[in-house]
Amino acid sequence: MTQRPFNFSAGPAALPEEVLSQVAAEMLDWHGSGMSVMEMSHRGPEFTAICATAERDLRELLQVPSNFHILFMQGGGLAENAIVPLNLSRGGEVDVVVTGSWSKKSAEEARRYADVGIAADGAPAKYSAIPSPASWQLRKNAAYVHICSNETIDGVEFHQLPDLKALGSDAPLVIDCSSHQLSRSIDWSKVGLAFGGAQKNIGPAGLTLVFVREDLLDRALAICPSAFEFKTVAAAQSMYNTPPTFSIYVAGLVFQWLKRFSYAGKTGVAAIEQRNIDKAALLYGALDASNLFENRVAADCRSRMNIPFYLRGEYNTPALNAAFLDGAKARQLLQLKGHKSVGGMRASIYNAMPLEGVQALVAYLKDFEAQHG
């Protein structure tokens, strides 16, 4: 088949073509079972094996320590904004570092269950930089500290997780890593809990991954719905309620794809991280060299995954934005429109985006500038 278009959607987002092909091929009969994965009891031997393999592969890929549970849940990041404080806050103090739209939402939702303190707020700099951890106002009794380790809309990313201990805090760190999970390795020694919706680097929307340290399992408020209690879900190995079985299956195929993936002499997550570094460098380099386009994020916290960009100054007109997006679509460069809250353009270049996709976008940026700049 011919080259598929390059899809820059922020999520639900592009998946590896070979995964989609395998899903299609197995749709009516998974491995001679006579069933689609959609049609299998979640408690039967076929799906139990699919789920266990997915978890094992994910654990291996991200080197998740044995004292962390991996939970397959539902509801996405917005639901976790409530589920996390329901499970961890004990109704006490929660500190949130606001670095963009997502962490701001997390802080708002947590107020339903806890005394929320804003440890730092990037709003004055329009979320173009991450406030230095040394400046964070961390409270002694906080039940946890929440950060969004990659802001999908604002395009800022923590390239190093904060070391709360070194900052004088004993609180566990919670990271919302929805939009960059599996794009890089994670330093689990700094993390208490990590969560993320699957629909960026993992699989279909409707699946949420939660990595929770064993000692944080047993703190849920009595008002926490049992289907969302980490302890209950962990004890049932994500089968307390019927999990999103088909999404777990697709995620499992993505994990297998990533295990096979090689690049620049590396394999697995190290390989995809290197390719993500190279893709991001290529695109930021082109934007920085341009007189027509700009990215506004500080160099040290630019996201490798979500790259918002804008027409500069007088060029930033509705007509020229529309012309850019129309021209992109004509070149098979899809879903480049920026988030409605900030406008402009955004290129989400998740794991499934090949280097060739970024090269094609960069070529288009140059051609568009030559024509309109």
Next chain:
Amino acid sequence: MTQRPFNFSAGPAALPEEVLSQVAAEMLDWHGSGMSVMEMSHRGPEFTAICATAERDLRELLQVPSNFHILFMQGGGLAENAIVPLNLSRGGEVDVVVTGSWSKKSAEEARRYADVGIAADGAPAKYSAIPSPASWQLRKNAAYVHICSNETIDGVEFHQLPDLKALGSDAPLVIDCSSHQLSRSIDWSKVGLAFGGAQKNIGPAGLTLVFVREDLLDRALAICPSAFEFKTVAAAQSMYNTPPTFSIYVAGLVFQWLKRFSYAGKTGVAAIEQRNIDKAALLYGALDASNLFENRVAADCRSRMNIPFYLRGEYNTPALNAAFLDGAKARQLLQLKGHKSVGGMRASIYNAMPLEGVQALVAYLKDFEAQHG
């Protein structure tokens, strides 16, 4: 392709073959968009159209009145057991009619948020019959009355919804219709809210349908997570958080299949209901005529969807149960094992099960009886 095996799973359950074939065919490129449905922004024009069509078709199929919102949510029936009281109980009284495992779970979960009264309990009769509505102890101030209109494990079904007004109650009726929704028409005049996981008659696990009457939208407790607040979800037309997009797409194809479906001179839900009546009559008839097998549910509340059956008396040995299930699998009759809590066998014969599947099961019952009876 050859005949697929007949799949009697209680859920996730069999889907129509032509739906699965279409899903496979469109996997890499939906309608020339260059994207899989899994890869589309939920806010883009393609998915917005898919979702709107699915909702419109469902509304048409079930003749849902305009004062009901249809919500596409996540978490399944177990999550709804918390989400419903979080939205409707106002922290006051809730009456639950316990007719089996599912309504029992609903009552237990609701106790986290409300003063739960058991209006009636089928436990003394081992859930083989539905307590007569005239005997229900309904409280004057109940915020709502909850029933499970089809008990998946116990195999009892309400063939007529209770008329709470006629019973002297002004409370809205909440029905958990997970395992028979879309298998029959619904008398909406008796219903305040209906909910159900998709993984029986609708589509992949991970999608939950909620039908909520307009006047019940604005009662949520402050502790209700915003992603599960009916009012919030309704106002955003199920796009407050990223919905399970691919599952909604598959559900939409099932709705289109059902609109095309014809049987016994009828079409749509009327046709599938007639076929479900005929399938159930065939299987219950065979069980009642058997000296080896039995169904233990009272004739007036036998489920058309989930038919548990057991080897009679001395025949009910682990060895003979295992022999039955092995023989079934050899005949391509899959997933007939009963729920672990009750043992025995269970045939779930949802919408996607053709008459031929039930005929094949009945033939096997007779052959097995001739050999072992």
